[in-house]
Amino acid sequence: MASGTHTARITFHGGAGSVTGANFLFETGTQKLLIDCGLIQSNDFCDAINWSDFPYNPADIDVLFVTHGHTDHIGRIPRLVAQGFRGRIYSTPPTKDIARLMLEDALRVMKDELAKRENPRQPLYTESDIESALAIWDTFEYHEKISLNDASAQFLDAGHILGSAMIELIRGDKTIVFTGDLGNDHIAIARKTEEITDVNYLVMESVYGDRNHEGSEVRRQMLRNAIDFTREHKGVLLVPAFSLERTQVLLYEINELIAAGMQPIPVFLDAPLAIRLMDVYQKYPEYLNDEVRERIAHDDPFSFKGLTLTPSMEDSRAIYDAPNPKVIIAGSGMSHGGRIRGHEKQFLGDKKTTILFPGYQSVGSLGRRLAEGATKVNIDGEWVHVHARTAQLHGYSAHKDRDGLIAFVELTAKTLERVFVVMGEPRSALFLTQRLRDFLDVDAIAPDAGESFTLAW
Numbered sequence: 314m315a316s317g318t319h320t321a322r323i324t325f326h327g328g329a330g331s332v333t334g335a336n337f338l339f340e341t342g343t344q345k346l347l348i349d350c351g352l353i354q355s356n357d358f359c360d361a362i363n364w365s366d367f368p369y370n371p372a373d374i375d376v377l378f379v380t381h382g383h384t385d386h387i388g389r390i391p392r393l394v395a396q397g398f399r400g401r402i403y404s405t406p407p408t409k410d411i412a413r414l415m416l417e418d419a420l421r422v423m424k425d426e427l428a429k430r431e432n433p434r435q436p437l438y439t440e441s442d443i444e445s446a447l448a449i450w451d452t453f454e455y456h457e458k459i460s461l462n463d464a465s466a467q468f469l470d471a472g473h474i475l476g477s478a479m480i481e482l483i484r485g486d487k488t489i490v491f492t493g494d495l496g497n498d499h500i501a502i503a504r505k506t507e508e509i510t511d512v513n514y515l516v517m518e519s520v521y522g523d524r525n526h527e528g529s530e531v532r533r534q535m536l537r538n539a540i541d542f543t544r545e546h547k548g549v550l551l552v553p554a555f556s557l558e559r560t561q562v563l564l565y566e567i568n569e570l571i572a573a574g575m576q577p578i579p580v581f582l583d584a585p586l587a588i589r590l591m592d593v594y595q596k597y598p599e600y601l602n603d604e605v606r607e608r609i610a611h612d613d614p615f616s617f618k619g620l621t622l623t624p625s626m627e628d629s630r631a632i633y634d635a636p637n638p639k640v641i642i643a644g645s646g647m648s649h650g651g652r653i654r655g656h657e658k659q660f661l662g663d664k665k666t667t668i669l670f671p672g673y674q675s676v677g678s679l680g681r682r683l684a685e686g687a688t689k690v691n692i693d694g695e696w697v698h699v700h701a702r703t704a705q706l707h708g709y710s711a712h713k714d715r716d717g718l719i720a721f722v723e724l725t726a727k728t729l730e731r732v733f734v735v736m737g738e739p740r741s742a743l744f745l746t747q748r749l750r751d752f753l754d755v756d757a758i759a760p761d762a763g764e765s766f767t768l769a770w
């Protein structure tokens with residue numbers, strides 16, 4: 314075929330009309346490519362729908378591209394392999410290291426959660442499925458050329474979390490970019506999102522498509538206020554934080570606050586996964602921004618006076634009796650599981666407790682119910698009355714906000730033939746879609762789950 318007469322087909326199998334479960338099929342005519350294979354998470358850490366068969370035959374897929382290591386982008390990969398996928402998996406090196414830790418941890422959480430059910434089912438995958446996935450997983454640096462039959466690809470820095478990438482696919486004179494999640498350029502430790510130009514098709518996230526974040530000074534002050542309140546009232550500050558990136562950012566910020574003169578306070582990092590992930594951050598300093606890289610060369614920017622790591626269950630339980638005031642940072646980020654639930658049961662009934670949500674809480678999650686002011690919640694079958702104060706911070710989000718997303722698209726608006734707005738709640742995706750049309754005059758659409766489109770690519 315002459316250049317310009319190719320077509321490709323894109324199908325939005327997951328992450329359309331929802332934030333989680335990213336899974337896009339891109340059929341070039343000569344190859345079948347998948348972009349991400351994430352876990353669908355709403356009411357539960359792992360919703361029942363994840364056990365359904367894939368809507369395509371995994372054995373037919375040639376390459377799975379992985380944008381980054383968050384569970385909602387990688388969580389079904391071992392299952393894909395168990396169900397017959399025999400192609401290759403491509404990501405950056407940190408993403409592969411992160412994926413191992415995240416998939417192992419997710420399996421532990423799943424086993425715990427499933428064991429509590431009356432009719433427990435098998436976990437979504439086994440340890441050996443994780444190993445099988447890692448055995449067919451190749452890594453590429455940003456901008457390293459990846460050959461694909463009649464096309465090529467490269468990873469670009471998405472600036473979202475350690476190792477996060479956009480995927481750019483080029484055939485002839487046509488380019489499509491899958492953004493994965495796009496970073497908040499004002500976050501403390503990541504690098505800035507690379508600028509993209511001359512792109513014809515864009516598949517982009519929209520978690521914060523309808524909102525802006527508070528600025529970096531405001532969010533740091535809000536964190537400081539929550540810590541000061543806790544110290545003054547001899548209370549507890551609970552921070553349900555994602556173990557990947559959010560926790561490292563919070564530790565970095567508390568370190569900065571102390572360096573700027575804040576009186577230290579006992580802080581417990583009660584998140585085994587976050588503690589394990591610290592090694593990956595130390596291993597790949599070149600993937601962090603210049604300031605943090607500089608700091609790592611001299612001391613540990615994620616550690617400070619008053620910080621205690623509690624990897625074992627025994628250490629974790631001892632936190633209950635540790636004297637107030639205290640700050641407890643624990644997973645999981647949306648209170649789906651993990652040690653935060655034990656602390657919530659223990660401390661939410663006390664009006665001297667503050668629960669601070671440093672990021673997005675998915676619809677149906679315990680975190681979302683608490684953030685929306687629920688006065689009574691059920692945690693693992695136990696009713697808990699909530700007297701704690703709640704505070705929500707969006708500035709620590711690792712996602713671009715509404716204005717950041719629009720500025721990102723604007724750089725390539727002239728060449729865009731279509732933008733597919735995905736990975737957001739419907740309200741957010743539709744808001745961003747309308748803004749892109751109105752402000753940038755681009756053809757934007759928020760596809761429905763399962764919808765397919767043919768592209769001149």
Ligand SMILES: [Zn+2]
Pocket residue numbers: 381383473494
């Ligand atoms: Zn992400």
